[in-house]
Amino acid sequence: MEGETHRVLDASAVLRGGLGFEDEKYLMPSSVFREILDPLYIEKMQSLIRLNRLNVKDASKKSLTRVKEKAREVGDLVNLSDADLDVLGLALETGGVIVSDDYAIQNTAYALGVEVEHAFHEPIKQRRQYTYYCRGCGQRYMPGVTECGICGARVKRKTQKSSVERL
Structure with a gap:
C-alpha cells in the first residue's frame, strides 16, 4: 500500500458504480x-478482496478525532453518519482519494485537504x-x-456568506 493512491469508497460509490476503475486499489x-x-454488491466486493484490490480497514482514533473537529468547525458534523466519518478518517490517514456523492462528505473532505471524486452525481461546486x-x-x-431554547421556534442551518469558497 505504500506509495500507491487508493480510492476510499463510501456506500454511494459502491451502489452507483464507483468500482469501475480498471486495476485500481480500493x-x-x-x-x-x-x-x-x-x-x-457483496459478491463483487468479496471478489475484489480476493484479488487484493479492496482492503477493508478502519481509521485510527486520532484521524477520526481530527475529522470530527473539522466537521464540527464547518457545520457538517450533524449531517455525517459514523460510516461517513470513517470514510473521511481513512482517507485522511492514508492519503487516499474519496469516491462519494455525499455533499457533507465532500465539503468536510475539502476542508481537510482530502481529494474527492464523485461517483455519479455532480460534485459540490463550493466549499x-x-x-x-x-x-x-x-x-x-x-x-x-x-x-430554540428561548422561543421554541425551529433552528435552521444557513451558509456563512464569508465562508463560501469556489472549487
Whole structure:
C-alpha cells in the first residue's frame, strides 16, 4: 500500500458504480462494508478482496478525532453518519482519494485537504461553512439543536456568506 493512491469508497460509490476503475486499489471502512446489503454488491466486493484490490480497514482514533473537529468547525458534523466519518478518517490517514456523492462528505473532505471524486452525481461546486440559528428570535446555536431554547421556534442551518469558497 505504500506509495500507491487508493480510492476510499463510501456506500454511494459502491451502489452507483464507483468500482469501475480498471486495476485500481480500493479502501473501505468496515462500517461501509456492513452497510452494503445487496448480495450482488457483496459478491463483487468479496471478489475484489480476493484479488487484493479492496482492503477493508478502519481509521485510527486520532484521524477520526481530527475529522470530527473539522466537521464540527464547518457545520457538517450533524449531517455525517459514523460510516461517513470513517470514510473521511481513512482517507485522511492514508492519503487516499474519496469516491462519494455525499455533499457533507465532500465539503468536510475539502476542508481537510482530502481529494474527492464523485461517483455519479455532480460534485459540490463550493466549499461552505454553516451556522445554526433560530428562525424566530435569531439566537445562534451549535449544530444538532433543532428547537430554540428561548422561543421554541425551529433552528435552521444557513451558509456563512464569508465562508463560501469556489472549487
